[in-house]
Amino acid sequence: MNEFFHMGGYAFYVWTSYGLALIILLWNVILPRQRQKQLLARLKRKFRQSPPQGNNQ
Amino acid sequence: MWSFLHKLASPKHFYHFAGRLIPWLGWSTLLLMLAGLYTGLVVAPTDYQQGESYRIIYIHVPAAWMSMFVYMVMAGAGAIGLIWKIKMADIVASSAAPLGAAFTFLALVTGSLWGKPMWGTWWIWDARLTSELILLFLYLGFIALQSAIEDKRTAANACAVLALVGVVNIPIIHYSVEWWNTLHQGPTVTRFDKPAMDTSMLIPLMIMFFAFKLYFGLTVLMRARGEILERERNSTWVKQMVTESS
Numbered sequence: 001m002n003e004f005f006h007m008g009g010y011a012f013y014v015w016t017s018y019g020l021a022l023i024i025l026l027w028n029v030i031l032p033r034q035r036q037k038q039l040l041a042r043l044k045r046k047f048r049q050s051p052p053q054g055n056n057q
Numbered sequence: 058m059w060s061f062l063h064k065l066a067s068p069k070h071f072y073h074f075a076g077r078l079i080p081w082l083g084w085s086t087l088l089l090m091l092a093g094l095y096t097g098l099v100v101a102p103t104d105y106q107q108g109e110s111y112r113i114i115y116i117h118v119p120a121a122w123m124s125m126f127v128y129m130v131m132a133g134a135g136a137i138g139l140i141w142k143i144k145m146a147d148i149v150a151s152s153a154a155p156l157g158a159a160f161t162f163l164a165l166v167t168g169s170l171w172g173k174p175m176w177g178t179w180w181i182w183d184a185r186l187t188s189e190l191i192l193l194f195l196y197l198g199f200i201a202l203q204s205a206i207e208d209k210r211t212a213a214n215a216c217a218v219l220a221l222v223g224v225v226n227i228p229i230i231h232y233s234v235e236w237w238n239t240l241h242q243g244p245t246v247t248r249f250d251k252p253a254m255d256t257s258m259l260i261p262l263m264i265m266f267f268a269f270k271l272y273f274g275l276t277v278l279m280r281a282r283g284e285i286l287e288r289e290r291n292s293t294w295v296k297q298m299v300t301e302s303s
């Protein structure tokens with residue numbers, strides 16, 4: 001197991017690459033998710049205060 | 058087929074269609090990523106020249122391929138928006154830009170992290186690295202230009218023109234390792250004859266490649282949905298959807 005993490009002496013280069021990839025890939029999933037949730041919550045609040053008009057048929 | 062595409066051009070249909078597709082894309086991306094990580098880090102053998110450091114390839118090469126692929130998607134969507142005035146195409150182009158920038162950044166940094174132990178330097182100003190850096194600036198320019206122009210329509214047109222002009226950079230990146238002498242190795246996979254790479258090393262690369270593709274599909278749809286919601290927040294269908302769900 002130790003050998004695996006050691007990466008034949010290239011641990012720093014290999015794991016920094018994979019770590020950075022993980023951060024960037026996760027970030028680009030979490031960010032739009034958060035934005036979507038916040039936007040929907042905001043719209044919900046807005047429409048509750050002033051019910052939408054003109055779509056009652 | 059045409060009526061399906063026609064429907065997708067409507068933000069409302071796109072929003073719902075993407076919403077149904079996202080969970081499938083999410084799970085298949087995750088499964089492929091895990092398979093790629095396992096085969097790339099555990100199963101694939103050690104390289105006889107580069108030792109374990111070559112394993113950076115499973116991040117670096119898919120990211121670099123995607124950096125060019127996403128650019129073509131962005132420029133293509135921009136062109137469609139420019140010619141046929143389809144709002145959805147503009148939304149796709151602007152959703153792709155930050156993702157392309159992320160892939161390009163990842164390709165550059167992992168390339169640097171691979172270059173240091175193998176070439177002895179983090180960076181050289183050769184054709185491949187420089188043209189990939191220009192690609193990053195093209196993405197950043199696209200994003201900056203878009204946020205600088207208030208009117209969405211004008212912004213989309215200006216950005217589409219910028220993206221189309223920048224397309225010239227893509228073949229330069231691709232062929233740079235053949236046209237100029239460089240430290241960067243030549244193509245090992247996209248050759249006319251057999252790939253110059255053993256199957257046991259090639260399979261994880263292909264898995265990662267498809268994982269990155271699906272990942273892009275997932276995230277571009279997620280971003281596009283957010284953008285649709287933002288732009289259409291005053292339309293009847295959004296009001297209906299939001300009030301009905303609460």
